Amino acid sequence: MWTSxxxxxxxxxxxxxxxxxxxxxxxxxxxxxxxHAATKATTFGSIFTSLGVVTWAFTQxxxxxxxxxxxxxxxxxxxxxxxxLTNPVGAHAIARAAYKSGVKPKYAVVDRxxxxx
Amino acid sequence: xxxxxxxxxxxxxxxxxxxxxxxxFMMFWAPSxxxxxxxxxxxxxxxxxxxxxxxxxxxxxxxxRWLLFIVYGIGPFFWxxxxxxxxxxxxxxxxxxxxxxxxxxxKLNTDFAVTFLANSITxxxxxxxxxxxxxxxxxxxxxxxxxxxxxKEYASxxxxxxxxxxxxxxxxxx
Numbered sequence: 001m002w003t004s005x006x007x008x009x010x011x012x013x014x015x016x017x018x019x020x021x022x023x024x025x026x027x028x029x030x031x032x033x034x035x036h037a038a039t040k041a042t043t044f045g046s047i048f049t050s051l052g053v054v055t056w057a058f059t060q061x062x063x064x065x066x067x068x069x070x071x072x073x074x075x076x077x078x079x080x081x082x083x084x085l086t087n088p089v090g091a092h093a094i095a096r097a098a099y100k101s102g103v104k105p106k107y108a109v110v111d112r113x114x115x116x117x
Numbered sequence: 118x119x120x121x122x123x124x125x126x127x128x129x130x131x132x133x134x135x136x137x138x139x140x141x142f143m144m145f146w147a148p149s150x151x152x153x154x155x156x157x158x159x160x161x162x163x164x165x166x167x168x169x170x171x172x173x174x175x176x177x178x179x180x181x182r183w184l185l186f187i188v189y190g191i192g193p194f195f196w197x198x199x200x201x202x203x204x205x206x207x208x209x210x211x212x213x214x215x216x217x218x219x220x221x222x223x224k225l226n227t228d229f230a231v232t233f234l235a236n237s238i239t240x241x242x243x244x245x246x247x248x249x250x251x252x253x254x255x256x257x258x259x260x261x262x263x264x265x266x267x268x269k270e271y272a273s274x275x276x277x278x279x280x281x282x283x284x285x286x287x288x289x290x291x
Contacts, residue, residue, distance in 0.1 A: 017202055024209040032258045033216055036245055037205055043240060044202045067138035070145070074137050088239035088246075095247045095258065105258065110217035110267035113248060113256045 003059045007052045014048035017041045030106035031098045039091040046083055050076045120170040123178070125162030127169065129154055172227070176291065185288045193280065197241040204242050208260060217262040218247060219272035222254050223282040230289040231255070237281045244277055 024037025057073035060066065099113060132154040133146065140147025176182070208214055225231050231253050235246040243260040250256075257277055266272050274282055 017206070020202075020206045020209050024205060027209055027212060028214070030216075032218075032245060032247070033214060033260055036243065036258075036260050037209060039245070040198075040201050040205050040240060041209075044198060067145070069138075071138040074134055078134065084240075085236070088236040091239055092235060092246050095245055099247055105216055105218060107214070108217045109215055109262050110219060112220040112270075113218045 001059055001063075003055055007055050007059075010048045010052035010055060014045045014050075014052065017045035017048070019045075021045065031103055032095055032105050035091050035095055039087055043083060043087045047080055050080045050083075119175065120173075121162050121166040123175075124166050124169045125158045128161040129158035132158060172229075174227070174291075177229070177289070182288055185284075189284050189288060193284065194237060194241070197237075197279065197281075201240065201242040205260075208243075213261070215261050216258065217267055218256055218258050219262065219266065219277065220254055220256055220270065221274050221277050222252075222271050223274060223278075223285070225253050225282065225285060225290055227290055230285045233289045234278070234281055234285040237285070238278050241278065241281070 018041065021037050021041030024041060025034050028034045028037055053076045054073045057069045057076065061069040061073070104114075105111060133151075136150050136154065137145045139145070139150045223231075223234055225234060231249060235249065235255060238244050238246050238255070238257060245258040245260075246255055247258050248256040257272075259272075259277065263276060266276065
């Protein structure tokens with residue numbers, strides 16, 4: 001079916017961005033810039049791989065009518081929602097903990113948090 | 118009491134979504150699954166009723182806010198997230214960064230709106246929320262501070278997060 005091409009596109013986008021996240025983790029100089037790469041790119045990539053699963057499951061549901069596929073699709077959607085809600089909070093907590101334990105942002109042109117406290 | 122009802126209903130809806138496809142009652146569920154779902158949601162609601170609606174403000178029950186939330190999630194938020202990822206990809210490949218921590222004052226009142234905005238900021242172009250102080254001022258780590266922006270006390274909100282504060286006010290604030 002035509003949705004198989006859609007699945008390929010979703011998985012390709014997802015893997016590309018997950019890979020870019022990993023490369024960013026290796027290339028960036030300090031904690032904060034690495035968190036940029038780690039949170040944004042991997043959240044986005046994981047959303048697209050999960051969307052690939054959802055598309056596959058709905059295609060199977062349409063073809064076979066087996067309700068197990070509906071469960072798979074809904075659980076993937078819940079996983080997407082959970083990822084979207086928890087990933088930024090985790091990044092926020094890591095950044096704040098790093099700052100509180102005295103890690104300064106490298107090459108920073110401005111640091112309002114230091115001036116403020 | 119109303120907090121208990123809300124918590125129970127939310128838990129029950131999540132239970133229904135998780136168990137869809139278990140039978141044929143109302144197309145998707147087995148009857149025994151629904152009875153068990155009500156029973157478990159009542160227990161969850163009784164235990165956790167003091168946490169979900171802590172502020173005692175029930176403005177999020179308004180369906181117009183849910184609709185706005187969905188429109189926001191599919192439209193501006195997803196678009197900004199796609200742009201953010203292309204931006205990060207560009208910076209990963211070229212290594213051009215000019216990082217800094219700036220301060221913005223979005224003038225939001227409620228905790229939920231600030232959480233909403235902070236999460237949106239973290240997932241969108243080149244910004245990461247680091248800290249929030251008591252006056253709801255956000256400290257944002259910006260991966261590419263534009264020239265001139267580092268001298269201002271408060272960075273311009275439009276450049277840091279676009280129209281997100283307006284959306285946060287509409288969806289989550291009083």
